[in-house]
Amino acid sequence: MSEIAPILLCSDLDRTLIPNGRADESPDARARLARFCAHPAVRLVLVSGRDLQRVLDAVDEWSLPEPDYIIGDVGTTIYAPRSRSGSGDGDWVHWRDWTDEIAPSWNGLTHDDISYLFADITAIRSQEPEKQGAFKASYYVDRTANRDVLDAELHGRLWHNGIDARLVWSLDDDADVVQLDVLPTSASTLHAMEFLISHLAFDERRALFAGDSANDLLALGSHINGVLVANAEPSVRERARQMVEAGALEDTLYLARGGLFGMNGNYAAGVLEGMVHFLPETRDLMRLAQELPGDGS
Known part of the structure; x- marks a missing residue:
């Protein structure tokens, strides 16, 4: 297939990528996500209220793909691998530019x-x-x-x-x-994503945020493409709808419902479903990346 332009996937952790809610997870959903994120065009940003170490612990515990960036501590910190700043080790470094942005x-x-x-x-x-x-x-x-x-x-x-x-x-x-x-006030998931998009010179139309809870509504109701995974509570889904309607931003929100590759739309399955909705060419990329024969859809 033709070369894929850069993609910035920003995702909440708990009950979005991590299947620690009440709903069932589709088998192989996280493995599919990991294979998709392994493509060189994809940059993964993990977004969480957790601190850096607890994010990294969750990556190991739940076999999540290694992130390219981490927005932690409820949007008050951004971390990048030290290798991106020229060092050869794998430690993570705190972006001081972001601290300077929110400190005032x-x-x-x-x-x-x-x-x-x-x-x-x-x-x-x-x-x-x-x-x-x-x-x-x-x-x-x-x-x-x-x-x-x-x-x-x-x-x-x-x-x-x-x-x-x-x-x-x-x-x-x-x-x-x-x-x-x-x-x-200046520290939020939305502002942190805008900061990353600007500093990395990403095309905003190829950026996506995935979430599940009321804490994610500011980002989900914004101008950045957002997907609400299918396991989100009905009240959150309704509030998200109201927010995008109020801002005439209906085209920037997708409510996962299941069906992609036979998956149910919960957790990582919903993240992938939203990605295909906003960037249809990623469906073929997911097919090429997957290793299991006989998938539907």
């Missing part, structure tokens, strides 16, 4: 300053040290706390100190705990 939002302050500002608020308690970052302050939230009152108090203290921050609330269903991340 916090007016010269960092995680320790945020922790000090909130130290007397008993409705929140700091998460484990490995879940913190220079521009990421993470907390567990008392389930009985009035969220509106708490949100107003936190925002008030941040604004009073000239800190432009956004509060990301989430629910860990498995642990049944409410979590809160305090982040620079």
